[in-house]
Amino acid sequence: MNRSPSSTGLLPLPGAPSSSWALYRARLSSLLQSVDTAVFIAFWLFGLINNVLYVIILSAAQDLVGNGIPKGVVLLADVMPSFLTKLVAPYFIHRIPYATRIFIFVALSSAGMLLIAFTPPSRSVAVKLIGVVLSSISSGGGELSFLGLTHYYGHMSLAAWGSGTGGAGLIGSLLYVMLTDWIGLSVKTSLLASAFLPIIMLVSFFLILPHGPLRASARKTTYEPIANRDSFQEEREGAENNNFDDIPTSTASSSLLAPGPAVAATAYSSHPPEDARKDSLAAKIRRSKSLFFPYMLPLLLVYVAEYTINQGVSPTLLFPLDLSPFTEFRSFYPFYGFLYQVGVFISRSSIAFIRIHHLYLPSLLQVANLVLLTLHALLNFIPSVYIVFVIIFWEGLLGGCVYVNTFAEIMEHVPAEDREFSLGATSVSDSGGICVASFLSMAMEIWLCNWQVDHGRDWCRRIKVG
Numbered sequence: 466m467n468r469s470p471s472s473t474g475l476l477p478l479p480g481a482p483s484s485s486w487a488l489y490r491a492r493l494s495s496l497l498q499s500v501d502t503a504v505f506i507a508f509w510l511f512g513l514i515n516n517v518l519y520v521i522i523l524s525a526a527q528d529l530v531g532n533g534i535p536k537g538v539v540l541l542a543d544v545m546p547s548f549l550t551k552l553v554a555p556y557f558i559h560r561i562p563y564a565t566r567i568f569i570f571v572a573l574s575s576a577g578m579l580l581i582a583f584t585p586p587s588r589s590v591a592v593k594l595i596g597v598v599l600s601s602i603s604s605g606g607g608e609l610s611f612l613g614l615t616h617y618y619g620h621m622s623l624a625a626w627g628s629g630t631g632g633a634g635l636i637g638s639l640l641y642v643m644l645t646d647w648i649g650l651s652v653k654t655s656l657l658a659s660a661f662l663p664i665i666m667l668v669s670f671f672l673i674l675p676h677g678p679l680r681a682s683a684r685k686t687t688y689e690p691i692a693n694r695d696s697f698q699e700e701r702e703g704a705e706n707n708n709f710d711d712i713p714t715s716t717a718s719s720s721l722l723a724p725g726p727a728v729a730a731t732a733y734s735s736h737p738p739e740d741a742r743k744d745s746l747a748a749k750i751r752r753s754k755s756l757f758f759p760y761m762l763p764l765l766l767v768y769v770a771e772y773t774i775n776q777g778v779s780p781t782l783l784f785p786l787d788l789s790p791f792t793e794f795r796s797f798y799p800f801y802g803f804l805y806q807v808g809v810f811i812s813r814s815s816i817a818f819i820r821i822h823h824l825y826l827p828s829l830l831q832v833a834n835l836v837l838l839t840l841h842a843l844l845n846f847i848p849s850v851y852i853v854f855v856i857i858f859w860e861g862l863l864g865g866c867v868y869v870n871t872f873a874e875i876m877e878h879v880p881a882e883d884r885e886f887s888l889g890a891t892s893v894s895d896s897g898g899i900c901v902a903s904f905l906s907m908a909m910e911i912w913l914c915n916w917q918v919d920h921g922r923d924w925c926r927r928i929k930v931g
Contacts, residue, residue: 501618501619501621501675503673503674503675504618504619504621504622504625504674504675505621505622505624505625506625506669506673507625507669507670507673507674508611508614508615508618508622508623508625508626508629508674509625509626509628509629509632510629510665510666510668510669510673511607511611511626511629511666511669511670512611512625512626512627512628512629512630512631512632512633513629513630513632513633513636513665514633514662514663514665514666514669515570515603515604515607515608515611515629515630515633515666516604516608516629516630516633516634516637517633517636517637517640517659517662518574518577518578518600518603518604518637518659518662518663519543519547519600519601519604519633519637520633520634520636520637520638520802520806521637521638521640521641521656521659522539522543522581522597522600523539523540523543523775523776523802524637524638524641524642524799524802524803525641525652525655525656526539526540526776527780527795527798527799527928528645528652529581529590529593529597529652530590530593534590535776535777535906535907535908535910535911536776536777536780536798536906536910537776537777537902537903537904537905537906537907537908537910538590538594538903538907539594539597539776540772540775540776540899540902540903540906541900541903541904541907542594542597542598542601543597543600543601544601544896544899544900544903545598545601545900545903546598546601546602546605547601547602547604547605547608547896548605548893548896548897548899548900549605550601550602550605550606550609551605551608551609551889551892551893551896552893552897554605554606554609554889555609555749555886555889555890555893556746556749558606558609558610558889559613563610563614563670564670564671566606566607566610567666567667567670567671568667569603569606570603570606570607570610570663570666571603571663571664571666571667573599573600573602573603574599574600574603574604574663575660575661575663575664576596576599577595577596577597577598577599577600577601577603578596578600578656578657578659578660579596579657579660580592580593580595580596580599581593581596581597581600581656582653582654582656582657582660583653583657584596603663605896607666608892609888609889609890609892609893610889611626612626612872612888612889612892613885613886613888613889615872615876615888616884616885616888617885620873620876621817623816623869623872623873623876624816624817624869627813627814627816627865627868627869627872628810628813628814628816630809630813630868631806631809631810631811631812631813631814631865631869632810632814634805634806634809634810634861635803635806635807635809635810637806638799638802638803638805638806639803639806640655640659641655641799642799642800642803644658645799646796646799749886749890752883752886752887752890753890756875756879756887756890756891759824759874760824760871760874760875760887760891760894761891761893761894762894763824763825763827763828763867763871764824764828764867764868764871764891764894764895764898765894765895765897765898765901766825766828766829766831766832766898767827767828767831767863767864767867767868767898768864768894768895768897768898768899768902769898769899769901769902769905770828770831770832770834770835770902771805771831771834771835771860771861771863771864771902772898772899772902772903772906773835773902773905773906773909774834774835774838774857774860775801775802775805775902775906776902776903776906776910777902777905777906777907777908777909777910777913778835778838778839778842778906778909778910778913779797779798779801779802779838779857780797780798780910780914780925780928781842781910781913781914781917781925782797782801782838782841782842782850782853783797783922783924783925784797784849784850784853784924785924788849788850789850790850793928793929794924794925794927794928794929795928795929797850798928801853801854801857804854804857804858804861805857805858805860805861805864806861807858807861808857808858808859808860808861808862808863808864808865809861809862809864809865809868810861810865811861811862811865812861812862812863812864812865812866812869813865813866813868813869815866815869816869816870816873820870820873821866821867821870822870822874824867824870824871824874827863827866827867828863828867830863831860831863831864831867834856834859834860834863837856838853838856839909839913841853842913842916842917843913843916845922868895871891871894872888872891875887875888875891876888913925914926
């Protein structure tokens with residue numbers, strides 16, 4: 466079914482017949498007025514800290530295992546535990562209070578980074594990978610927990626989470642490049658400093674996030690019934706009269722981020738009574754199956770493609786140093802990661818203004834990126850590294866777009882009583898896609914590097930790790 470901007474609540478593209486500056490100004494005003502600042506900051510920090518160590522580990526992959534071991538090994542250790550956590554935890558994690566989960570996540574992630582940092586180069590790579598595994602479990606449990614938590618704090622919390630995860634990629638990749646390349650710190654010192662970042666998660670949860678909804682949930686065994694139609698209509702009319710005269714009624718009422726009560730506790734009073742039978746394992750499995758084609762599959766596809774690029778193809782996207790801005794071949798890989806994360810951050814932060822409902826289109830475009838860059842690694846037909854920079858940035862835009870719009874679609878279309886579970890269960894797709902990509906990338910990096918060496922380009926063998 467095709468929907469116009471006025472019926473979906475989305476801003477029309479600039480230049481479209483239905484666009485106007487008055488609509489844009491009124492829409493932006495409504496977004497700002499409906500934001501609970503504390504909730505937005507808390508969820509932005511949740512997204513940032515939960516994902517930043519994952520990004521730092523991937524940025525350091527080349528330095529952790531050297532050039533004799535595929536970077537896909539690090540990717541596998543960084544995502545497989547997260548994938549398994551997301552696969553099984555949605556069926557029992559609701560029994561663990563959020564406060565307890567936060568302490569567990571912080572302890573696991575900090576311990577993992579300390580183990581990686583303090584493992585001497587002479588020790589086995591396997592010891593470092595144990596630290597990666599601990600951080601991965603924390604990241605997976607954190608993602609499904611915080612995505613589930615957005616159900617109670619409204620749509621803006623999802624926008625904040627998405628922006629924070631995009632910021633994690635940007636900050637994490639830039640931080641590692643800055644510490645190791647620009648400042649000149651050792652890999653050990655850089656990783657050791659990152660081990661203290663999870664403390665910010667404690668500050669965000671216990672000092673910034675409003676706890677009213679969580680205390681309310683502890684006092685209630687069931688949700689309150691939804692308000693009757695008359696009271697709901699009065700509330701909506703009150704919101705529409707609050708400086709939103711320039712916005713069509715359908716726009717303000719149906720938007721993903723439509724103006725509404727800014728107090729997070731209202732999320733609890735708007736849920737229908739919960740049927741105990743829906744908590745059964747069989748019911749949850751049925752719900753998971755219904756999520757696969759509309760939400761899980763496009764998210765899976767985009768992650769398989771982009772992480773095969775990042776870990777399997779990009780280590781071989783090398784150019785002569787005199788034709789690049791770098792002085793050593795080691796610098797290509799982390800800079801590609803940085804450009805990718807810039808694209809992810811921009812697209813994940815755009816959910817308040819741009820919505821994409823057809824999730825398969827950007828997923829298939831990402832597969833096209835994988836094919837294009839693989840062909841270049843084999844045939845060396847792209848004339849400039851700067852063109853590859855643009856493609857990697859475009860890759861990040863597509864990946865971040867599918868991620869945040871997938872969960873936005875769930876927030877819009879899945880019934881309220883199933884939404885918390887659906888948000889957490891669908892998050893397994895990104896980790897599942899990365900798991901598949903890790904196996905593909907391990908084979909592809911070795912194959913592509915050997916191909917290049919056999920055809921007179923031995924740059925992938927001349928990488929000196931830090």
